Amino acid sequence: MATLTSAGIGSGLNVESIVSGLVAADRKPADDRLNALESTTKAQISAFGSITSAMSSLSTALDKFKADGGLPGRKATVGTDAGFTASATSKATVGNYSVTVEALATAHKLQSAAVASATQVGDGTLTFQVGGGTAFNVVIESGKGTLANIRDAINKQAAGKGVTATIVHGDDGDVLTLTSDKTGSAGALSIGASGGNGGLSVLATSGGTLTQLSAAQDAVVTVDGITRTSSSNHLTDLIDGVTLDLTKAKPGTGFSLDVGADPASLKDTLQGFITAYNAAMNAMRKQSAAGGENATAGALSGDATPRAIMASMRNAISNSYADFAKLGLKTAVDGTLSLDGSKFDSAIATNPSAVKNLLGDDAEFGKNMRGLLQNYIGDDGMLSNRSKSLADRQKSITQQRTDLDARMERLEKAYRARFTALDTMMAQLQGTSSYISQHLGTSS
Known part of the structure; x- marks a missing residue:
């Protein structure tokens, strides 16, 4: 008949405590190593994620200068109670028109x-x-x-x-x-x-x-004496770059439509680029900080990647610094940019294409900066590859933990087998000792 046994009963040893202690002692160095490695890996994944996000925002800000995005905007002004409203894009030509709303579309x-x-x-x-x-x-x-x-x-x-x-x-x-x-x-x-x-x-x-x-009536509008009939009161193709919304018919009465330059929107777009550029530089500076007295080291302290990216971006700015300076852009000691608004306004008034010539898709700096950003955040870019490498490391850590659990389970079984055997042997020895003691006592 099978018998129930419990390790430690025969010998008095606390086998469970001994086995647990030995397994824990064996496990601790590996646990400490994996915990430290995992903590560092997670911090680096987060750091590269922050940098990648900032660089992506910079790429988006730079793309706003593509096509006609690098040209000053246009502002449409209409006469009082004109019977229409208007808006204009940078494709509109600066000029003045006489517009008459003869009839609204109904x-x-x-x-x-x-x-x-x-x-x-x-x-x-x-x-x-x-x-x-x-x-x-x-x-x-x-x-x-x-x-x-x-x-x-x-x-x-x-x-x-x-x-x-x-x-x-x-x-x-x-x-x-x-x-x-x-x-x-x-x-x-x-x-x-x-x-x-x-x-x-x-x-x-x-x-x-x-x-x-x-009635099913078409809109009729004249521009400088030229008549246009439309089934809609919303006209986007009457004047290049200008959208008209007809609101009230005033037959025979012309009202002025002035289309003028509006550099304010372009200035806002340029300021958006500056803000995104500074945010990217600050993100890399923070994550790669060396640390020291009263300063916390960044997760990428000692990593050459952020420093290399910052250096290449600063070099790109330096190579076109004369053009930046003409637009009122200045660089600080830490590499961040700022804009002198008054100087920008004067520069655009003199040369409306100045921003397009610097940041547009065909501009030398624009093409170089877009190429750099693609090298960093593209699918096969430097930051993408580093993030993939860290993700692989995290998977490896997870697998190492699984392997460690399996190895500790085998070690625990081995320890338990040894101490169970020791417990059995000590129980037998104690039984033999008791028998001898009893036998000697009887003999005397």
Whole structure:
């Protein structure tokens, strides 16, 4: 029959405590090494993440100077109560225009005759066409032909197709209002009725009783005597780089539209680049700090990567410093940039292309800096590779912990086997000792 045993009972030794202590002593050096390595690795992963984020922000700020982003903006100014508003991009040419809003684009709006709310107008099929679009049907079921039923059927079956139905409850009864979702002649509504009991014919645009509240009218606007017709009151292609929003028709009355240079937006964009550049430099400086008295060392202290990146970026600035200085940019001792706003304004007034010539996609500095940033934060860049290497190290640490757990488990089993054997042997020796003692006592 099997017997139950418990290590230590026979010998009096605290086997569990001894085994635990020995395993812990064996484990501690490896644990300490892995804990230190993991702490350092996590700190470095975080540090490179902070630097990569700052460098990505710098890349985004630099990309704003691509194409026409490096040119001064434009500001559109219109006359008082002009009947339109305007905005301009850097593509607009500086100049003055005379604009007349002859007519606004309006949406086609139709109205039925008033009937009692419970009146069954009819059933069958209503066929709608919006402008030159594809015709579509709305089915009105028998017994569901009140104006409210028809409204619900139209809004459900014709959702997103260009027509909206509403009910106005007046003193004389309910009135169905049908409105095109498109302004201008392109949104003209055409409605036909067929099938059913024939009652829906009152809602047909030909032969029905619908009245027109608003015509499908196009906008008409003249610029310096040149006429433009549009189905929309929002015109983006009338004047290059200028967007007009027509708000009120004032036939025969022209109002001024002045398009002038607006360097303020370009200055803001340049300040954004400076802020991003300084943030990137400060991030690298913080993470690579050597530390010392009353100063904390950075997670990348002693790592050459941040210092190499800072040096290359400062060299890029230095190589184009004369051009930066002309724009009012200055460098501090620590390599950060600042902008003299007044000097910038004067420089842009003299040469509107100065920023584009320095930071644009075809500019020498712009191309060099974009190349540097790609080398650092691109998929195969220096920072990306360092982050991947640290991630691999973290995986290795995790695997080493798994291996350590397995090795300690085997060691614990070995210790337990040895002390169990010792416990058994000591129990046997104690039994033999007791037997001898008893035998000697009996003999005497």
